[in-house]
Amino acid sequence: MHLRLRPKIVALAIMQNFFRDILHSFSVQLLLLHLRSNFLLLAVWVLLVLMMSGLLGPNLGLQYLFLDPEYLGDTDFWSFFIVGGAFGFFTMSWNLGTYLLIGGYFNFLASLSRPFFKYCINNALLPLAVFLFYCGLLVHFLRPGKDIQPDRWLIGESLSGLILGLIISLFVYAIYFNLTNRDIGYYQPRFREAPPNMGPGQSRKRTSGYRPYRAKALAPMLTKMYDNPYDVKTYLGENLRTRLVRSVAHYDSAVLQGIFRQNHLNAIVLQLGTIIALALLGLLIDQPLFQIPAGASFLVMFSLIVAIIGAISYWFSEWRFVLMVCLLAVFNYISSGPLFRHGNQAYGLDYSTTADYTTERLKALAGSEQLGQDIAASRNILERWKARQPADKPPLIIVCASGGGLTAALWATHVTQTLEQCTGGNFIRSTALMTGASGGQVGLAYLRESYLSDPEFHLNDALRLDRISRDLLNPVAFSLVSNDLFLPFTRVKVGGKSYRRDRAYSFEQELATNTGSILNKPLWKYRQPEQEARIPMMFVTPSIVEDGRRMVISPQGVSYMTASPAALRGDLPLQPDMVDFRWLLQDQEPDSLHFATALRMNATYPYVLPLVRLPTKPSIRLMDAGYRDNYGVVSAARFVTTFKDWLLENTSGVHFVQISAFREGAEKEERDDRRGAIESLFSPVGVAGNILSVQILDQEVLLGQLAESLGPDRFFLHRFNYESDADDPLRTSVSFHLTDREQMQVLQAIDEKEFQERLDRLIRVIE
Structure with a gap:
């Protein structure tokens, strides 16, 4: 055994x-x-x-x-x-x-x-x-x-x-x-006695190669x-x-x-030398050769984080946590001072003076002469739009494009171009207004500018799809690592004015490169083409961080957008929920604002791009339009409500063309209601963090109210929502970078039967 x-x-x-x-x-x-x-x-x-x-x-x-x-x-x-x-x-x-x-x-x-x-x-x-x-x-x-x-x-x-x-x-x-x-x-002589095999306190073993320890042994411990x-x-x-x-x-x-x-x-x-090298590379950021892939930029940033943590832990040992907290507090205090308070700026604006930003001043527009002038001017634009239509009472198209990075930009461009082709060049001519957020509005703006300035517009559809889907993330990520961290005081001249340079500037430069620089023009350049109805009007509506209002950027006077018609007439004591950009900053050269900057402010996703500080007192900052209206429906509804009487009298109906990406993605899979005690502590804030789903539900109510106001036979909704398959392991992302497969998925989606039927219905309306 x-x-x-x-x-x-x-x-x-x-x-x-x-x-x-x-x-x-x-x-x-x-x-x-x-x-x-x-x-x-x-x-x-x-x-x-x-x-x-x-x-x-x-x-x-x-x-x-x-x-x-x-x-x-x-x-x-x-x-x-x-x-x-x-x-x-x-x-x-x-x-x-x-x-x-x-x-x-x-x-x-x-x-x-x-x-x-x-x-x-x-x-x-x-x-x-x-x-x-x-x-x-x-x-x-x-x-x-x-x-x-x-x-x-x-x-x-x-x-x-x-x-x-x-x-x-x-x-x-x-x-x-x-x-x-x-x-x-x-440190030792070249020829010296071989070291012992065993240290002090270890038992002797009978080995031919045993070399004893000659000094007095220490205690074993x-x-x-x-x-x-x-x-x-x-x-x-x-x-x-x-x-x-x-x-x-x-x-x-x-x-x-x-x-x-x-x-x-x-x-x-070596670590200090690496940091210096990164800072020097920041000076060459405008050269495409030095714009490394965004993934590499993140790895470099992680390397710097590891180096900083290691150095602080090495020098200060058990005091490292206390020191890190103190350093963060000191940095926050210093960065709040006047030397660092400039933040990112809107290129084209004059920051030598400030405009008053108070609720009392915003309310002053109600019943003012400015309000009447702006309504009359926009009504004249609608009259010129109508004169360009073949029918006596034409359908009026309003395009609303959602945010969603380059996916939304490509999808909005693709759907709009397809409609333009299938209607024989009548879709954009039938469109009176374009609204939206983030990437979707970038796509609409690029398409609108091409329609205005490209004599071979209808021959370059494939080129536009390629250009609008090109990467925008590499220069942003590399600028964050090299320029923003180590060269925060560098300046750049735009339109003869000096501004702080950061990753926002890199974003606009890359957008200009991708689109052939056709969006690099001041805001006032679009005033006359819009007034003559050669292109649709466009409202760019970034969100104001401090109070949640929306800033309406347009080359036209749009004071009628700042509150509901009832509030502007004085019927109800409602506060303004929007701000007319050109009216607010009338002394800060608002017409010189770069249109690419307006689009960038509208797509300022937190952390990816810096918030934009405007020259106001108190200071306000702008961020992504998706924070308040990711689908452009609210702005379009306000416009329709303001000009309701004219629309009912002069058109056969208002058609909302809602081009969105990931709109249905807000629906979550069913899950068990079993939650642990810690998880339950955070469950009450779930609705607050689900902004897009809340927006969708609110807009469903708003669209229903529009249908009731105009009449079911005068208001129509056409939805083109791109959503990758839920079981697709490589689902399309919301990013400023698109893979080749993602581009292919977006472009092929238009061939689905559902979208083909919706295209046919809308084409019959326009033709």
């Missing part, structure tokens, strides 16, 4: 020793130490993994920044090469930061040649796991399903670029540390604390072979600490 059990016992003992050896290896002990003490640095890795996998910000398309990086307009070997290099940069920043913090706990490193290099090899478990996970995501992304043949060339090109960029980045770091870092050989506090048995060498950890108790502690200090100094010098 005992003989039968002996092989099992031996096998069990071998297995236990095997796992014990793994547990006490340097690589595993490093990882465990990170999990115990470096959770701030680990949080950066967790954030990166969540972004790559799409678990964080899937609707914003954060995963596509890494899975579909774009460089110089293409997703190819070089774009992945740059991302791979940035991943290597991030990995080495992680190694440097953790080496500063915990390298000194492993004194045996100082006795080895090239200690930092060996530390990096043994510290590679986490970076290697994340990189392999990234490669797996990339292969899955490039082979999405059975219906699409995998592009094996693209897979190989992407992976080879990613891996080569990583290797070269690590190789450059290795050269630097190999040339600068010192090891024990620098002190020996362990100094020599090898985490009981590391093995480490990986340069050839990735396992080597035994030797005692360093016989070395002078001053020599060992001197090695670590010298290595730490080189690490700090």
